[in-house]
Amino acid sequence: MLRNSKKGVMTGVYAALVVLLILTLVFAVNFGSVDIYYKDVFQIVYGKIFNKDLSAYKSSQINIIWALRLPKVIVAACTGAGLVLTGILMQAITKNPLADPYVLGISSGASAGAVVSLLIGTLPVIGRVPLAESSFAGALLTAVIVFVFGSKNGKINTTKMILVGMALSSFFSALTNIIIFLTPDSRRVQTATFWLSGSFAGTDWGDVPLAVGVLVVGLVLTLPLTRELDALLIGEDIARNTGVNTVRVKWILILTSTLLTAILVSMSGAIGFVGFVIPHISRSIVGAAHKRLIWFSVLLGAIFVVWADLFARIMFSPQELPVGVITSLCGTPAFLWMLRKSRYSFSK
Amino acid sequence: MKENEVIRVEDLDFTIETSKILSQVSLSVSKNEFVGLIGPNGSGKSTILKNIYRQYSPSSGAVYLNGKDIYRMKSKEVAQQMAVVAQENQPDFDFSVREMVMMGRYSRKKMFEQDDERDLEITEKALSMVGMQGTEERSFLSLSGGEKQRIYLAMAFAQESSLIILDEPTNHLDIGYQLYIMEIMRQFEDKTIFTSVHDMNLAARYCDRVILLQKGKIIANGTPEEVLTVERIRSVFHVNTEIEKKNGVLNITYLGWTK
Amino acid sequence: MKRQWKKVTALGLAMACVLPMAASAETTIHTELNGTEYDIEYTKVPERVVTLANFTTEMLLELGLSDKIVGYGYMDNEVPEEYAEEFSKLNCISETSNPSKEDLLATEPDFMTGWYSTFSEKNFPYDFCEENGITPYIPRVEYAPATIESVYEDFTNLGAIFGVEDKADEIVTDMKNRIEAVQKAVEGKDPVSVFVYDSGEDAPFTASAGLPTNMIELAGGKNVFADTEKNWTSAAWEDVIAAEPECIVVMDYLASDPIDQKLEFLKNSDILADVPAIKNDNIIVIDLTDVTGCYRSVDAIETMAKAFHPDCF
Numbered sequence: 001m002l003r004n005s006k007k008g009v010m011t012g013v014y015a016a017l018v019v020l021l022i023l024t025l026v027f028a029v030n031f032g033s034v035d036i037y038y039k040d041v042f043q044i045v046y047g048k049i050f051n052k053d054l055s056a057y058k059s060s061q062i063n064i065i066w067a068l069r070l071p072k073v074i075v076a077a078c079t080g081a082g083l084v085l086t087g088i089l090m091q092a093i094t095k096n097p098l099a100d101p102y103v104l105g106i107s108s109g110a111s112a113g114a115v116v117s118l119l120i121g122t123l124p125v126i127g128r129v130p131l132a133e134s135s136f137a138g139a140l141l142t143a144v145i146v147f148v149f150g151s152k153n154g155k156i157n158t159t160k161m162i163l164v165g166m167a168l169s170s171f172f173s174a175l176t177n178i179i180i181f182l183t184p185d186s187r188r189v190q191t192a193t194f195w196l197s198g199s200f201a202g203t204d205w206g207d208v209p210l211a212v213g214v215l216v217v218g219l220v221l222t223l224p225l226t227r228e229l230d231a232l233l234i235g236e237d238i239a240r241n242t243g244v245n246t247v248r249v250k251w252i253l254i255l256t257s258t259l260l261t262a263i264l265v266s267m268s269g270a271i272g273f274v275g276f277v278i279p280h281i282s283r284s285i286v287g288a289a290h291k292r293l294i295w296f297s298v299l300l301g302a303i304f305v306v307w308a309d310l311f312a313r314i315m316f317s318p319q320e321l322p323v324g325v326i327t328s329l330c331g332t333p334a335f336l337w338m339l340r341k342s343r344y345s346f347s348k
Numbered sequence: 349m350k351e352n353e354v355i356r357v358e359d360l361d362f363t364i365e366t367s368k369i370l371s372q373v374s375l376s377v378s379k380n381e382f383v384g385l386i387g388p389n390g391s392g393k394s395t396i397l398k399n400i401y402r403q404y405s406p407s408s409g410a411v412y413l414n415g416k417d418i419y420r421m422k423s424k425e426v427a428q429q430m431a432v433v434a435q436e437n438q439p440d441f442d443f444s445v446r447e448m449v450m451m452g453r454y455s456r457k458k459m460f461e462q463d464d465e466r467d468l469e470i471t472e473k474a475l476s477m478v479g480m481q482g483t484e485e486r487s488f489l490s491l492s493g494g495e496k497q498r499i500y501l502a503m504a505f506a507q508e509s510s511l512i513i514l515d516e517p518t519n520h521l522d523i524g525y526q527l528y529i530m531e532i533m534r535q536f537e538d539k540t541i542f543t544s545v546h547d548m549n550l551a552a553r554y555c556d557r558v559i560l561l562q563k564g565k566i567i568a569n570g571t572p573e574e575v576l577t578v579e580r581i582r583s584v585f586h587v588n589t590e591i592e593k594k595n596g597v598l599n600i601t602y603l604g605w606t607k
Numbered sequence: 608m609k610r611q612w613k614k615v616t617a618l619g620l621a622m623a624c625v626l627p628m629a630a631s632a633e634t635t636i637h638t639e640l641n642g643t644e645y646d647i648e649y650t651k652v653p654e655r656v657v658t659l660a661n662f663t664t665e666m667l668l669e670l671g672l673s674d675k676i677v678g679y680g681y682m683d684n685e686v687p688e689e690y691a692e693e694f695s696k697l698n699c700i701s702e703t704s705n706p707s708k709e710d711l712l713a714t715e716p717d718f719m720t721g722w723y724s725t726f727s728e729k730n731f732p733y734d735f736c737e738e739n740g741i742t743p744y745i746p747r748v749e750y751a752p753a754t755i756e757s758v759y760e761d762f763t764n765l766g767a768i769f770g771v772e773d774k775a776d777e778i779v780t781d782m783k784n785r786i787e788a789v790q791k792a793v794e795g796k797d798p799v800s801v802f803v804y805d806s807g808e809d810a811p812f813t814a815s816a817g818l819p820t821n822m823i824e825l826a827g828g829k830n831v832f833a834d835t836e837k838n839w840t841s842a843a844w845e846d847v848i849a850a851e852p853e854c855i856v857v858m859d860y861l862a863s864d865p866i867d868q869k870l871e872f873l874k875n876s877d878i879l880a881d882v883p884a885i886k887n888d889n890i891i892v893i894d895l896t897d898v899t900g901c902y903r904s905v906d907a908i909e910t911m912a913k914a915f916h917p918d919c920f
Binding site: 227 | 401402403422423424425426427428430431432434436437439440441442443444447448451452454455457459460500503507
Binding site: 032033034058061064068121184190191194199201202204317319320 | 808832882
C-alpha cells in the first residue's frame with residue numbers, strides 16, 4: 001500500500017499515528033472499572049502536572065486517575081512499542097516470519113522466575129524473592145545460556161541460538177508448571193496464571209521510568225541500524241558481501257532485543273501475539289524496509305496494547321482480564337484478515 | 349606482492365571435520381583480468397571463492413585484497429573493493445527491486461546518511477547494465493529466477509567496486525542467461541572479474557586466464573589454450589574432446605566419457 | 608403358655624434390636640453435586656469420619672465427635688484453644704491441601720465431609736465415595752446464597768446424622784442468642800462500608816456473595832463488593848479506592864502470604880493511602896475459618912461488630 005510512497009506521505013502517516021496514540025491514551029485514562037466524568041479527568045491530570053489545587057476533587061478519584069490509570073497506560077504504550085520492536089528485530093535476525101520476541105526463550109525464563117516469587121515466595125538463604133527481580137533473573141539466566149551455547153568464537157549462530165531458546169522454553173515451561181501444580185492454594189495459582197498471561201494490573205509510577213527508558217534505549221540502538229536490518233533480512237551472506245559487519249550487528253541486535261524482552265516481561269508478564277503480528281501487519285502496509293517499518297509498527301503496537309488493556313479492564317469489571325488474552329483474541333482475526341486481503345507474501 | 353595484484357591467495361588450506369577440502373592453494377588475480385576457476389564438482393572451486401569472500405575462514409594460509417590481509421580489514425573497506433554475486437537463498441520478505449539494488453550502496457554510505465541522487469542514479473545505471481531498467485517499483489519476489497539473478501548482479505555493480513567475484517551464480521539458469529551474464533562481465537574492461545565457470549567453452553571464450561582445480565589442488569594456471577588441453581581434460585574430467593580454434597576462440601567438442 | 612412366652616421374648620428381643628436403631632439417625636438429605644441431584648441417605652451413625660475442611664473439622668469438634676475422626680486435612684488456621692489438646696491427638700492425612708486417594712482410603716472411612724470442591728470431579732466425586740462405602744456430606748454453607756442460616760442447617764444436619772441433636776440444638780441456640788445481642792447493639796446504626804481483603808498485590812482477591820457478606824451485614828456493615836455472583840473473586844484496586852471503605856477485614860490462613868506481609872502491603876501502598884480504612888488504621892484480621900461456617904463465626908461477627916461500631920459496645 002504505502003510501500004513506494006514518498007517521504008511526505010509517510011510523514012503524514014506518522015503524524016496521524018501519533019495523534020491516534022495520544023487520543024488512545026486520553027481515552028484509556030478516561031475509562032476503567034470506575035466511572036469518572038471526563039472533564040474531571042482532564043482537570044485532575046492538568047492539575048497534577050501543573051501543581052494546581054485539587055481539593056475540589058475526591059482523593060479517591062485523584063488516586064484512580066493519577067496513581068493507577070495514567071502510569072498504567074504509559075507503561076502499556078511503551079510495552080506495546082517495545083514488544084513490536086523486539087519482534088521486528090527477531091524476525092530480521094532469524095530471517096523467519098514466524099519469529100517473535102520470545103523465540104529465544106527469554107519469556108519462559110522470566111515466567112519461571114515470576115512463578116518462583118509468586119508461589120514459593122521465600123527461598124533458603126535468599127529470603128523473600130521480589131517479583132520483578134526474580135522474573136528478570138530468570139530472563140537473564142536464559143539469555144546467558146542462549147548466548148553461550150548459541151555462539152562460537154564470538155560469532156552468533158542464529159539457528160543454534162533458536163534451538164537452544166526452544167529447548168530452554170520447554171524446560172522453563174515445565175518448571176513453571178511443576179511449581180504451579182505443587183502449590184496447594186488455588187487463589188495464589190490464579191494470581192500466578194494471571195501474571196503469566198500478561199497484565200498491567202500492578203503497574204505504578206515506579207515502573208514508568210524503566211518502561212520508557214528501555215524503549216528509548218532500544219530505539220536509539222536500533223534506528224541507526226535500519227540498513228543493516230534490511231541487509232540481514234535479505235540474507236546474511238549478501239549482507240556481509242555488501243559490507244555489513246554481521247558479527248557486530250547481530251550481537252547489538254540480539255542484546256538489544258534480549259534486554260527489551262527481559263525487562264518488559266519481568267514488568268508485566270509475557271504478553272503474546274503483539275510482537276509477532278504487528279510487524280507483519282505493518283509490513284503489508286509500508287513494506288519491509290526497516291526505516292519505515294520500525295516507526296510505523298512501534299506506533300501501531302503502542303496503540304494496540306493500550307486498547308487491549310482498556311478492554312481487559314472494563315470487559316468484566318470489576319474483574320480484570322489478563323491483557324495477553326485480549327491481544328491474542330483480537331490479534332488473530334486481524335492477522336487472518338490481513339493475510340487474505342493483501343498481496344503480502346512470505347515467499348513464492 | 350606484485351603491485352597490481354587484486355587478489356592473492358597464499359598456501360590456503362581448508363579442512364572440514366577431517367576432510368581436507370583445499371590443499372596449499374596459491375593463486376593471484378591481477379587488475380582488469382578476467383579469471384575463470386574451473387574443475388569438476390567437488391574440486392573446491394566454490395570453496396576457494398568462499399574463503400576469499402569470507403563466508404568460510406581458512407584453516408591456514410592467507411588472503412590478500414589489494415595488498416592487505418583481508419581478515420584485518422573492516423567490513424565496509426572490503427565491500428568497497430570487492431563485490432560478490434553468488435547463488436542466493438530466497439528471501440522470505442518482500443522488498444522492491446530498487447530496495448534490493450540500493451543494498452549494494454551500503455559500503456558507500458555513512459551511518460545516518462540518507463539515500464541521495466547519486467545513489468538513485470547508480471541504481472538506475474546498474475539496472476540498465478543488466479537489462480532490467482524500469483523495474484524499480486516491482487516486487488523482487490515476483491521476478492523469474494533469471495531476473496532475480498540479474499538483480500543480484502546489479503546489486504554488485506551498485507557497490508562500485510573494482511573487483512567482482514562470481515560464485516556459480518548461473519548454474520540453475522538457461523544457457524542464454526549464462527552467456528548474457530558473461531557478456532555483461534566482459535564489457536567491464538576496467539573491472540577485475542574472478543568467477544567460477546562450469547562450462548569449458550564459456551571459460552575459453554571469456555576468460556583471459558583459467559585456473560584448473562582437481563580435488564582441492566591447482567593443476568594448471570594459464571591462458572585457456574595453455575590449460576585446456578585434450579590430455580588434461582581427459583585426466584581431470586574423464587571426457588574425450590576435440591579442440592580447435594575458431595575465430596581466435598578455443599572451441600571444445602565433447603566426444604564421450606572415458607575412464 | 609411356654610410357646611407364648613417364647614413369642615413375647617422373641618418379639619421383645621426383636622424390638623430391643625429395632626428400637627435403638629429407630630432412635631439413631633435416619634436422615635435423607637437432598638443435595639446437588641457437580642450438576643447431578645442426589646438424595647443421600649444417612650442410615651447409620653458414622654464411625655470413621657474424614658473431614659477435609661477446617662470448618663467442618665471444627666464443627667465436628669464442637670459437636671463432641673472428635674473420637675470418630677480418623678483423618679483430617681486441608682487446614683487453614685489453628686484450632687481454638689479449647690480443642691487444641693483433642694485436636695493434637697487426631698490423625699492428619701494432609702496438611703493444607705487435599706490428600707491423595709490412597710491416603711484417604713488407608714483410613715478406611717465411612718463418612719466424609721469438607722468443601723464443595725472436595726467432592727469435585729478432580730478430587731473425590733460421588734461415584735468414588737459410593738464405590739468405597741463412604742457417605743458424603745456437603746455442607747449447606749457451600750451452596751449459594753449462603754447465610755448464617757446455612758451454618759445452623761449444617762449443625763442441625765450433622766446433629767441428626769450423628770445422633771447428637773441435643774448438642775446441635777444447644778450450639779445453634781447459643782449462636783442465635785449471641786447474634787441477636789449483636790444486632791440489638793448495632794440497631795439503627797448506618798452500615799459501615801467494608802472491604803474484605805484475602806490476598807493479592809496487583810489485584811485484590813476479595814469475598815463477594817456468600818457467608819462473609821452475610822456475616823458483615825449481621826455485624827452492622829456492608830461489603831463493598833456484595834453484588835457480584837461469585838463467592839470469592841478478583842477485583843480491581845480502582846473499585847476499592849472508589850468505594851472508600853471505612854474498615855478492612857483481612858483474611859488469614861496458612862496457605863496464604865504471612866499476615867504481616869499483607870498488613871504491611873496495605874499500610875505502605877501509595878495508591879491506597881487515602882482509603883479511609885487505612886488512613887484511620889481500621890484494619891482487622893480474621894481467620895478464614897471464621898467466615899466459612901462454624902461456631903467461631905459468631906466470634907467473628909462480634910469482633911467485626913465491635914470494629915465497625917465501637918461506640919455501641
